[in-house]
Amino acid sequence: MLAGVLGALLSIAAPAVPVEPAQPATGGAADRAAAPVLTLDEVVRVAREHQPQLRQAQFGTRAAQARADEARAPLLPQVTATAGYLRTTANFAGRPGSVPQTSTGGSGGTGGTGGTGAAPATSAFDTFNFYTTGLTVNQLLWDFNQTLDRYRAASAQAQATEESEHAITLQILLNARGAFFDARAQRALFIVARDTLLNQRRHLEQTQGFVEAGTRPQIDLAQARSDTANAEVNQINASNTFESAKAALNQAMGVEGPTDYDISDDSLPALPGEDQALEVLLLEAQKARPELASLAAQLRADLLVVHSIEGAYWPALGASAGFTQGGKTLSSLTWNLQAGLNLSWGIFQGGLTTAQVHEAEANLGGLQAQLDLVRQQIRVELDQARLSVHAGKASMSATQDGLTAAKQRLDLAEGRYETGVGNAIELGDAQIAVSNAAAQVVQADYRLATARAQLLKALGRQ
Numbered sequence: 110m111l112a113g114v115l116g117a118l119l120s121i122a123a124p125a126v127p128v129e130p131a132q133p134a135t136g137g138a139a140d141r142a143a144a145p146v147l148t149l150d151e152v153v154r155v156a157r158e159h160q161p162q163l164r165q166a167q168f169g170t171r172a173a174q175a176r177a178d179e180a181r182a183p184l185l186p187q188v189t190a191t192a193g194y195l196r197t198t199a200n201f202a203g204r205p206g207s208v209p210q211t212s213t214g215g216s217g218g219t220g221g222t223g224g225t226g227a228a229p230a231t232s233a234f235d236t237f238n239f240y241t242t243g244l245t246v247n248q249l250l251w252d253f254n255q256t257l258d259r260y261r262a263a264s265a266q267a268q269a270t271e272e273s274e275h276a277i278t279l280q281i282l283l284n285a286r287g288a289f290f291d292a293r294a295q296r297a298l299f300i301v302a303r304d305t306l307l308n309q310r311r312h313l314e315q316t317q318g319f320v321e322a323g324t325r326p327q328i329d330l331a332q333a334r335s336d337t338a339n340a341e342v343n344q345i346n347a348s349n350t351f352e353s354a355k356a357a358l359n360q361a362m363g364v365e366g367p368t369d370y371d372i373s374d375d376s377l378p379a380l381p382g383e384d385q386a387l388e389v390l391l392l393e394a395q396k397a398r399p400e401l402a403s404l405a406a407q408l409r410a411d412l413l414v415v416h417s418i419e420g421a422y423w424p425a426l427g428a429s430a431g432f433t434q435g436g437k438t439l440s441s442l443t444w445n446l447q448a449g450l451n452l453s454w455g456i457f458q459g460g461l462t463t464a465q466v467h468e469a470e471a472n473l474g475g476l477q478a479q480l481d482l483v484r485q486q487i488r489v490e491l492d493q494a495r496l497s498v499h500a501g502k503a504s505m506s507a508t509q510d511g512l513t514a515a516k517q518r519l520d521l522a523e524g525r526y527e528t529g530v531g532n533a534i535e536l537g538d539a540q541i542a543v544s545n546a547a548a549q550v551v552q553a554d555y556r557l558a559t560a561r562a563q564l565l566k567a568l569g570r571q
Contacts, residue, residue, distance in 0.1 A: 149289055149375035152362060156285035160363030163281050166274040173263075173270035180263035183256045187247040195239040200232045240442060243433040250450075252425035258417035265410035272403035279399065279566045281361075286377070286562040288361035292354040293372045294555035295347070301547040302347040306340040308540060313337045315526075316533070329533040336537050376554070377561040380570075383498050387491065390568060394491050397569025401487070404480040411473040418469055421462045424454035487567065494564040501557030508546065508553040515539070515546035 157163065249256060316333040319325035355368035382390065395401060428450055436442040455462070522539035525531030565571070 144369060144371045146371045146373050147289075147358075148373045149286065149377075152285050152289045152358070153282060155362045155364060156281055157278070160281050160285075160361075162363070163274075163278060166277040170267070170271045170274045173267040177260065177263040177267045180256075180260040183249060184260060189245045189247075191241070191243040191245075193241040195241075196236050197239055198234065198236050238437050239435065240437070240439055241433065241435045242442070243431060245429065245431040247427060247429045250426045250428055253420035253423040255417050255420035255425065258413045258420065262410040262413035262417060265406045265413060269403045269406035269410060272399040272406060275399035276403065279569065279571065282571060283562055283566040285358075285361045286565075287559050288354070288358040289372070290376075290555055290558040290562065292351065292358045293374065293376075293558075294551050295351040295354040296372045297551040297554075298548060299344070299347040299351045301544060301551065302340070302344040304547075305540065305544045306337070306344045309333070309337040309340040312536065312540070324529060325533075332533040332537060336540070376558045377565070380498075380561055380564055380568075383495070383561070383564060387488075387495060390491055390495060391488060394487055394568050395484070398487055399569065400483050401480070404476060404483060408473065408476050408480065411469060411476055415466060415469045415473065418462060418465045421455060421465075424452055427451045427453075491564075491567040494560055494567045497556065497560035498564055501553065501560045504553040505550075505557055508550045512543070512546040512550050515542040519543045 313330075313333040313336075316325060316329050320327060320330045352368055355370070355372070359366060359368065382393075428448075430446075430448040432444065432446055434442040434444045519539040519542070522531055522536045526533070526536045
């Protein structure tokens with residue numbers, strides 16, 4: 110059965126053959142086997158696995174973690190290898206202040222000044238090979254935590270993004286549960302409409318027999334036909350609304366597929382602690398809600414950004430070492446080694462660092478205000494969900510009593526009508542009262558289920 114549900118939901122490879130909308134299975138085992146049944150647990154599982162918003166958030170978390178790794182890179186040694194080949198001419202071009210090339214002439218040797226003179230500038234198209242290779246290592250030694258705090262800030266931001274992913278998960282699960290409960294309620298309302306139609310048809314047959322026997326006026330038959338037609342319209346509308354609710358449920362789960370499945374009668378049981386005082390529940394919510402954890406991590410990130418920028422007021426010290434080779438042939442390269450320290454200090458940058466610090470501090474203050482706002486929102490959300498649960502439980506009891514009374518009224522009206530004491534209007538009003546009372550029971554059950562789902566989310570539970 111479960112495989113059938115998943116197959117129906119995930120069959121997107123080819124267009125589905127149009128089928129008649131699946132009617133709610135409310136009869137025996139044969140009716141139940143007509144369509145796969147989707148449970149609440151299955152809805153939650155499918156939403157976790159297929160909801161695009163959740164996958165988008167997961168990739169966002171991965172990207173934030175990668176940015177933290179990027180920020181860590183400057184703290185580690187930077188190793189660069191180079192190799193080059195050059196085909197070049199060897200013409201000398203003298204520059205002012207350069208030592209000229211000289212030539213020796215005559216028998217005076219190289220010791221006399223008279224035999225020494227500047228070599229004439231020559232140019233030729235002769236070309237030569239020149240090969241170079243090199244290896245350079247650079248390591249940051251100290252920059253007053255500019256780079257280290259940037260890495261810490263990126264890591265805190267990655268944690269904030271991960272907590273935001275958890276918050277999105279809570280919202281997606283709330284949406285999926287809410288869509289399931291709405292589809293379940295529409296299914297129940299369809300059953301109410303169907304049962305009402307069946308009862309109206311029974312009344313129509315009964316009234317038609319009375320009219321033919323001459324015990325009831327013709328107007329009763331017209332009234333019964335009108336009530337039956339209205340009941341048929343209500344059933345059609347209820348069936349369409351049920352199918353639309355299942356389409357919305359597919360979207361909430363993040364799947365594409367047909368809606369030829371049925372909805373189970375699953376609901377959320379009473380939540381542990383749902384009757385506790387607001388302040389007690391608020392302590393749990395403040396510890397568990399990922400929105401608060403995300404903002405706290407963002408606050409740490411922004412504070413570290415401030416410290417990182419302030420480090421730019423001071424110099425940065427680095428070390429480097431290198432190995433190079435060069436020559437006209439690969440078999441006779443000349444090598445060199447070098448090592449050194451590098452100290453850089455931005456003495457004045459036009460007030461750039463100060464402005465960046467002020468910007469980061471302003472962002473920090475804005476985040477703190479946002480954190481306070483989210484705390485207030487969570488308190489209101491939690492209180493509303495808690496009160497809705499209490500009201501939902503009270504409404505369930507009241508609507509059940511109302512349905513019982515409406516059914517008793519309908520029984521009495523049917524008895525009075527059969528004995529000729531009652532009339533068609535009294536009977537129709539009693540039937541409408543039963544339908545309305547049954548719908549109120551469905552709505553009360555829906556409100557209670559969704560209130561518990563909202564309370565789950567408000568407490569940070571999944």
